[in-house]
Amino acid sequence: MIRPEVDLSVTLGRIAMKNPIATASGCSGYGEELARFFDLSLLGAFVTKSITLKPREGHPPPRLTETRAGMLNAIGLANVGVETFLAEKLPALEAFRVPVIVNVAGSTREEYVEVAAALDAAPAVAGIELNVSCPNVKEGGMEFGVEARTLAGLVEAVRQKVSRATLIVKLSPNVTDIAATARAAAEAGADALSLINTLRGMAVDGWTGRPALTNVTGGLSGPAIKPVALYMVRRVWQEVAGPRGVPILGLGGVQFVEDVLEFLRAGATAVAVGTANFVDPETAPKLVEGLREALGRLGCGSPRDMVGAMDLPK
Amino acid sequence: MANEETTRSVDAVRPRRLDLPVVARHPLGHGFLRLSLDAPPDWLSLPGQFINVLCESDMAALAASEGRDAEVEADWPRATGIELIRRWPVVRRPFSVSRVGTMADVASPGRVAHEVGRMRLEILVRAVGTGSRFLHSRPVGSLLNAVGPLGNHFAPPQDDRLCILVGGGCGVAPIFGLADHLADLGKPCLCFFGAKDAGDMPVTYRRTPEPTGSRIAPTEVVEEFAEDDIPAVLATEDGSAGFRGMVTDALEAYLRDAWKGEPLALFGCGPTAMLKALGAVAARHGLPCQMSLERFMGCGIGVCLSCAAKRRDPSSEKGWTYRLTCRDGPVVDAADMIWD
């Protein structure tokens, strides 16, 4: 069989990615850690740990536990804070020559806006991803991302201060209707949507009654959540992203080339790798090569042709 | 090689993902297994560093269990190697590199002989759960997929002071490597090994060790130290071998009875309770002490932030910060630890 030349490039908002493979927030550090294993410029994009206005120590350990086919984490947004990030981490990341997407978290709307504005002013930041799975302290701790109106308010406020960087809203799966929050984010000005963040979960020792995490609850990630992620990507693509042309960065349990193909078919334009980095730090560059080969086998010249392409029952 | 030179070259080593063949297995005591692994000739690590082992990686068994035929296997997706991580659950499991060296006679438990050829790397595995039991089941010839070397390492003293090495349970693993390293550097050392009873000690005995009650008596029964004549004090909780009591009590008794106040350096690895007690002994006598910590590790490479441990930090408002055990550890200065 003659295989076509495969062009892996895609665009996410205004970010030109040389391939659709990115790293996921909180699973890839600030870049230098994974760079000990591979050349980061092989990636389509690099997504940082959540950055907040002030440095955060994070939750007391244990912060992470294994579950069947996945893991549960309550890291507590430990990070260096936006000031140190801009001064120390960003220049190092810039040197890797990979589009940088900075994930942003906050506990008030003002905090998100301030961090996003500071990042938008830094030319090395290609994209800003809002982690809206954080408790809103002014609204009794309810997550920003679970209620469409709150989410729209947040995205609008951030959008006003972000004129240059691509604004990505990372949707929480802990909602009744993912299409509703996706629509709210898109209408409020998001350039792209990423989904899914972790699913809320808990682990307890049945014999002793002790929770596995100090925080008691945590976010579930890994292969266990992939079917949920695929469903949500599909729904958002059909209802919101497809009709409006807002691209999706899909994630949740991606580990193998097959997973990437599945996310593309569900409707994702690009795909991010999270938990799998812990098992094999070289997962992402392997997926790039694997995807090139897989598309060749499928006789498909570009991942763009695969987006949303499912062979549905008539 | 000079001390600083070795350190510099080790610090420049990037961790790699490797398939390490099992070349020998030595069951030791209760539930301990020493695995000798064949490492690439350019392997370089220092005592205290660890490898993070995938606890399901046997390619042949994997292909067989999934019924994939050889042809498909050869064609796809081997080219990308992605199938290595197909097995789940399980994040990798961290194990200290115990001893390292070039080796021909893999059957001998003794010090690694310097011979031409591949490097040998040893780990000591205590069976406690799924991952460690899996490693116990690995036959000679199977491959272990490991990422390493990871973490920092023990720093030998600049002068020729006596180094006292304290190991408890599988914490003796890096202690062996450290004793080898100190012997290479020509630095004197004395080991203290602690366990519940004589059978619970992950060492090879040349002859049956004697109980010594409350007396501190270095012994030569540890086969692993025969070549370098490194003395070891054994301590067992039931008194069946060496000192009766905790290993830190044995150390305390030694300092009380035999120590004349000359400079010493303490090094430790073992269960948290032992490390806490060791830190207290060091503080009481004003001795420098480095210890290797154990924490749950989600990634071992500094990206998941799960292995945080509290350390003293005068520059922070609270007086402490969380530091990553996999990167700014596992070896820490005992004086910096804050035990929760």
Ligand SMILES: Cc1cc2nc3c(=O)[nH]c(=O)nc-3n(C[C@H](O)[C@H](O)[C@H](O)COP(=O)(O)OP(=O)(O)OC[C@H]3O[C@@H](n4cnc5c(N)ncnc54)[C@H](O)[C@@H]3O)c2cc1C
């Ligand atoms: C830097 C470092 C070096 C280590 N070196 C060695 C070594 O040389 N030899 C050795 O035998 N072990 C060592 N360990 C501990 C080893 O990693 C754990 O015993 C192993 O991960 C347990 O995996 P499992 O799947 O068998 O147990 P699991 O099924 O995960 O758990 C079974 C039981 O073991 C306990 N356990 C799990 N992880 C740990 C842990 N990290 N420490 C203590 N208890 C744990 C659990 O609480 C549970 O009760 C080291 C750990 C670290 C962090």
Ligand SMILES: Cc1cc2nc3c(=O)[nH]c(=O)nc-3n(C[C@H](O)[C@H](O)[C@H](O)COP(=O)(O)O)c2cc1C
């Ligand atoms: C240890 C850990 C830390 C994470 N930290 C963040 C974070 O800081 N911000 C964020 O938006 N998502 C964070 N996530 C969520 C991931 O980015 C991702 O959405 C989720 O884990 C699903 O992908 P996966 O199954 O490939 O891991 C974290 C996940 C894990 C496992």
Ligand code: FES
């Ligand atoms: S084990 Fe993941 S950061 Fe240390």
